[in-house]
Amino acid sequence: METILIIVFVLGYIGIALEHTFKIDKLIPALGMMAILWALIALDHMQVYEIVDGIGKEPHHLEGVLLHHLGKTAEILVFLMGAMTIVEIIDYFDGFSTIKSYIKTKSRKRLLWIFTFLAFVLSAIIDNLTATIVLITILQKIVVRREMRLWFAGLIVIAANAGGAWSPIGDVTTTMLWIANKVSASQLIEHVLLPSIACFAVPVFIASRMKLFKGDIVVELSDDEKPKSKYGSLMFYLGLGAILFVPVFKTLTHLPPYMGMMLSLAVVAAVAEYLSNTKFSLGNATGGEGAAVHHSPVHKSLSKIEMPSILFFLGILMAVAALESLGMLFDFAGTLEQTVPYLGTEHHSTKISDLVVLLLGAGSAVIDNVPLVAASIGMFQIGMDEPAWHFIAYAAGTGGSMLVIGSAAGVVAMGMEKIDFMWYLKKIGWLALIGFLAGAATFIILRDFLLNATS
Template sequence: MLEYFLIGISILALLCIVFEEVIHLNKAKSTLFLGCIAWLTLYIHAAGDTKAQQAINHSLDENLLEIATLWLFLMATMTFVAYLNAKGMIQAAVQKIFPTHLSIRRLMILVALFAMLLSAICDNVTATLVSLGLIQAYDLDRKTRIQMAALVVFAVNSGGVALITGDVTTLMIFLKGHVTMPQLITLVAPAAAAVVFLALVFSIGQKGQVKSEVVERQFDTVDILIAAAFFATIISTMLFNILFAVPPVLTFLTGLSVMFLIGRTAKTDAQQTKILEYIRQVEFDTLLFFLGILLLVGMLKEIGVLDQLAHLYAQYDPKISNYVAGSASALLDNVPLTAALLKAQPALSTSEWLGLTYAVGVGGSLLAIGSAAGIIVMSKLKEVTFAGYLRHTPALAAAYTLGYGLTLLIAQATY
């Protein structure tokens, strides 16, 4: 009965997110409340059983450590982005890289490839935030903005599958020795093809040109130094993780501290104080939403739902199971899901392991709550709701299916 009740809480949380506009209850508040209720229920049920309580304590500690790491990482990244946005530096960079006037179709393809490339060399959170800043630099209508947001989510998740620096699940499968770096590189072609395909689908019926908002601002030395610190932090995060296994959160917190130290060089105390206050511009709804979602996923892991899915996975053809597992990651965090699948030790060929890598990396794009990128987009763009994003799921599913199919074809032909 306990498992059914807790699964029911998860379904209720999903419904609260879906019908947020109907019930007028912020999704961050509803998911946080139900996530806490789920864990309280676990503790109450374990009352009097010392071993069960210790096991729940251990699981909660692991869950909270994962959440705290993500919170600190998001806080550091979002503080940088808040500063660069407020100064107009992202918009100015967009004007340098992208044409001021261009067609919507061309914009979609350029944004998609930019987001994919950025997420391949740095984390998904940073890639999403920077890509959203790029979108906001253009004067787009509501429908196009939602499409662009969905495209960014898909592109960001696609970019991480071909490099171990781009996605945690890719790194997990690589560290287990199931794929090699050269084999992972073969995922670039199918991932890029799926991203361009989605951009072309979204651009159907789009006419006319769009222009970016002209930004005419003078940047002082402090602004330039902080921008340099941000990009140096992104590069350092990748290099330190590869060379010394330094967790990304530590590198970004170091970068944040450098930002504040640079702020000390400002000419007045008022300027120095204002730089520190950019941390207050971090939208805590995003952090609370992550907290609620990860509490619920942690609970599902605790009651064995993910292990049951791994057992079910082993019952079918790996080519089908991989595709379904990727789709399931739109509802369940792909990291614990991948960990459960790896624990099951399925006997897969190289092409099937590459298929699983692509699936669990990209499948979360099918729903707005299926990936960190989707949750950030929902929280940062008021136009994007769960229901609004859901309208584009058929196109996202078609692109996901295309990318997965091409992955299997290329991998089977190569290996």
């Protein structure tokens, strides 16, 4: 039966990886795989386990294990729904137009650094997908030549993925590690920030020396466009501040992160409703009772959050949990630790090979990084803030930049600018690879230095 389960899991993986080939949304194989795996476990009355203290497997009833994993998955989903809603509320007030005020130059090289730096910083606060959408939308209003925009978009993808890797709220995978108590916010930032900077700065520096980025852009920057709402800047800074408050809330209260996100959402939503009602009552006094609901920014924002992504995460996380509950991931991790040599310092307490983590990063360019990190959480039963978790956060977050379909940021850039797969591979892929390896080398050097300093 375990062989059948593995076959189902592999087929589901293939369906997810080839969603663009099959033209089927990846949530479909993810949800199908989840349901089939748990159904097979139930029908065959297979023994399920929970990992105890990272050293052994303790048998449990199926209903209890299923509820345990559903609860852990729900923490991530509720957190993401809150973050998505805050981002949509900011967009409702056209808050992201505030970013355009930071762009005052016509120099191609300076524009490249400004856009990639904004992508790096924004993706650490909101997610890398939203940061990419916002910046490419602004880019389309500034850079007319499509060939030039493609280069900008490709480098924005690299910077956005690098920015999301060092922040517990910047990427789904780092959020998963944070909520699962594998990393703390402070230690993640301390160990992954410098590697992430190297990951985006090295390829951007190389690109900025190219002939393509010499000189100025052709068109003048337009300051005529006015934001759709006078409250845009207020909601932009309030929304970003509310999301940044979440790690502070967790540190102070030791409650799960989704609690802090719900508090932040409540505050942002309350301000949004107040501002919207004020505007409505002054400018649309003739509306009926239903009109206020129709103009509610919260209702509007909730209707725009990405439910397909939420359902995909539900499917893939619960599918990985099925294999974890059987102890298969735990056993596989033991095999890896015995067969793959470790390349770091000899006194390092974890035995996860750097090669394994680097391969995981490379694999995230082909296979979605969410199931890879979910599998890692189930496989490697090591302590919180072990350097291996920080390396996994870096590798899974940045490795997807090597292919345009390897990350959510790349996929959305591909759609917005109609980027050809082979064009990205030839023009941007090698830069992303250099950045990935530069960041990995920075991480290993920094990790070994910190370990030697504390030994």
